[in-house]
Amino acid sequence: MAKSNLELVRECDNFPYYEDNRAAYTENLQNYYSFRVTGYDATLGYILNTVVDTFPWPKNCWSIDPAARTVTLVSLPGANAAQRSKLVAQSIADAVKQGNFELLKGWRNEMYPVYGPGGEFLLEMERSASPLFGIVTYGAHMTGYVDDPSGPKIWVPRRAKNKQTYPGMLDNTVAGGMCTGEIPSECIVREAMEEASLPESVVRANVVPRGCVTYTHVRDARAGGETGLIQPEVEYVYDLKLDPSVVPQPCDDEVEEFKLLSVSEVKEALSRGEFKPNCANIMIDFFVRHGILTPENEPDYLEIVARLHRRMDHPTASHCK
């Protein structure tokens, strides 16, 4: 059964909207606790009830309030990000020892930042733990394409069959998560070298930032690990117009192969559900920005464009230098 573009967007941005059904939205929120940090009036993420019940939550630094439905990291007044991060790291280490979370068995050894009101950096945590806390995560996705009289042709990699998450699915030319301290343009240059063997000079000279795609994803089995966890994500979007002579090549073992696909080949692969869900969103955004999907050939144009740019429920980062 062919998937429509709106169905693909909904698979990725699959957390309910208040305006669609106010009662159902409010009821659904009862499945989660708010993740908070003392001294900051903000919800930093949504933690699934079953995680709240299972995670060790060392008493020296966590306060659980079932009435307010909050999980609060308690640190001394004047605590800094390093001190908060240490408390969180110790708690996550306890959870790893406890062994109850599938997700933590996929340890990434990368630190993801958490931001408070005004984009203040509050703490960082191991990447594999981030869906347990439901925090906003950040990445950069680049579409490499070749201009052709028939329209753009797009460099599409297939993920390695032994990859932890979404094995064998199609991906964006270059994509990666942003660790603490990384800015999107440097993330994309680094990933372009690591994942696609694209020379740094080619990327720096030609890459153009084109906006961002944002969504709130509820994880299913394909992501690996626990399901039902919330993953609000910001993906900064880049385009890279390439000379036909430049051919991306797998470099690490994360990518099986790159193929140069026509727009209709990409559309067919999308409708067959072959793209990793958030990468489908990035392709659809590319099609909107390049005038391939239009108000007159895409019946769900308005809903698609709005849902590619969901406003986050939580404070977000500023990567302004």
Added chain:
Amino acid sequence: MAKSNLELVRECDNFPYYEDNRAAYTENLQNYYSFRVTGYDATLGYILNTVVDTFPWPKNCWSIDPAARTVTLVSLPGANAAQRSKLVAQSIADAVKQGNFELLKGWRNEMYPVYGPGGEFLLEMERSASPLFGIVTYGAHMTGYVDDPSGPKIWVPRRAKNKQTYPGMLDNTVAGGMCTGEIPSECIVREAMEEASLPESVVRANVVPRGCVTYTHVRDARAGGETGLIQPEVEYVYDLKLDPSVVPQPCDDEVEEFKLLSVSEVKEALSRGEFKPNCANIMIDFFVRHGILTPENEPDYLEIVARLHRRMDHPTASHCK
């Protein structure tokens, strides 16, 4: 005082968000009734309480429910769009006679469509009445620009000083509202000829659809007429790269002059508040899409991109042929 890009976006998209303050959002909604049509389970617009109190609402076709806070157009089962539109037109004619609404003194003689669930065309009404009902309205905005080694230069018109709304302010190269039955690409070709004397052949050959900008605006004095009315709007966005030899010219009396401005000149005019509010949004969207505003030079990048693409509270149109 220079305005930031986020301040400009907020001036246009100035209806509250639920996630910012749930209590305040709910309280604010008490200032409005829901506009509904019998047989359809959807709110089609928000009508300000003072409008509900003042509008004549002929009893043969309107049902006002203060408890449910709804204003419902009652038509016979099986009524069609033409029949509903006739009832609405008669009611608006009564209101014109009554003479209580400033807005209706700016009669436009253009019909705006109202869509129900699934994009079904339910009725149409005179453009000048649309903010009284708070319905979603549709338009198309095009940025005409010339590529220059220093970056794009943008054709910016100044609105005539005697224009009914936002006189003397800067505008997008071409912009117009979409009447019933019009599709965005035809709207932009028509307006390009009418407002900028751009030859149809040049526009058709080079115009590219690039997405849409959506927002919910609460009208202030600059819009003319009653204030506090809600205007949710969809603006389909087009780019037109022009040869330097093509110079837009005022054609009707709506535009005073066109100037070819550099990016920094446009940024300065934006920060001085010289652009009509929704046209500022379109310029900021152009800057994001063209890599002029980036995550690393615009501190409010994420909030700006999300608010340029607000998801509408009401059912919207499909302009798919």
